[in-house]
Amino acid sequence: MKLVLAEPKYFKDSISIVSELVSEAKFKATKNGLKLVAMDPANVAMVNFELLSSCFTEYEVSGEEEEVAINLANLKQILRRTKGDDILSLETTEDNKLKIEMKSNTTRSFSIPTLEIDDKEQKVPDLSFPVVVEMDSTTLTEAVEDVSVVAESVTFLGSKELLCVKAEGDLSKAFIEIKNNETTSIKAETDDKYKAKYSLEYLKKMISGSKLSAKTTLHFNTDYPMKLEYKVTDRVLLSFILAPRVDND
Numbered sequence: 001m002k003l004v005l006a007e008p009k010y011f012k013d014s015i016s017i018v019s020e021l022v023s024e025a026k027f028k029a030t031k032n033g034l035k036l037v038a039m040d041p042a043n044v045a046m047v048n049f050e051l052l053s054s055c056f057t058e059y060e061v062s063g064e065e066e067e068v069a070i071n072l073a074n075l076k077q078i079l080r081r082t083k084g085d086d087i088l089s090l091e092t093t094e095d096n097k098l099k100i101e102m103k104s105n106t107t108r109s110f111s112i113p114t115l116e117i118d119d120k121e122q123k124v125p126d127l128s129f130p131v132v133v134e135m136d137s138t139t140l141t142e143a144v145e146d147v148s149v150v151a152e153s154v155t156f157l158g159s160k161e162l163l164c165v166k167a168e169g170d171l172s173k174a175f176i177e178i179k180n181n182e183t184t185s186i187k188a189e190t191d192d193k194y195k196a197k198y199s200l201e202y203l204k205k206m207i208s209g210s211k212l213s214a215k216t217t218l219h220f221n222t223d224y225p226m227k228l229e230y231k232v233t234d235r236v237l238l239s240f241i242l243a244p245r246v247d248n249d
């Protein structure tokens with residue numbers, strides 16, 4: 001496998017975000033692109049990452065697909081050394097290493113060992129969401145940052161015209177209203193009100209997807225997983241599925 005990127009930013013930023021949730025993961029290189037689907041160790045969040053083949057200036061995969069498993073913290077540390085004008089190449093070697101090369105006015109090479117990971121293939125579940133909100137990434141980021149000041153979990157309330165984001169701590173409360181407008185589109189299938197609660201610790205890691213795209217799409221349902229999606233057409237898709245928090249009271 002040999003993959004060459006003229007703009008490493010999407011790969012570098014995606015790995016930086018994914019590595020906050022998943023420590024080791026298996027990449028699959030198919031004819032369509034480089035993919036990764038992984039669960040976090042606590043089985044609370046799933047990551048689905050795809051860097052499309054149109055993103056690469058050179059894309060060689062032997063056979064239908066190739067798999068390579070990597071420690072993401074190691075990969076992230078190396079990718080932090082890339083500069084804006086670097087051409088980045090990823091190549092698997094015969095001695096079970098991933099060779100990472102950065103070329104600009106100098107050529108720098110790194111290699112990290114590939115891993116043997118338990119072969120249980122993760123599948124993205126087929127979920128149905130009656131509420132879909134498309135908005136500026138900064139709108140969601142600021143709402144999550146606001147509520148995280150007062151609590152460790154956040155409740156999303158959705159209806160046809162309005163998305164409310166609220167949190168309650170022992171003494172403090174935060175409440176944010178996001179309405180349908182030029183930059184936000186809220187679609188709900190029925191006139192019902194939908195409500196679900198999620199961990200802010202996880203959400204704060206996921207909203208880093210705003211590094212990739214100025215727009216985000218949020219999907220949810222009552223007491224049901226949330227899906228959060230960042231994508232750049234013909235380049236990259238990074239989406240997360242987050243399990244709801246269910247109160248025991």
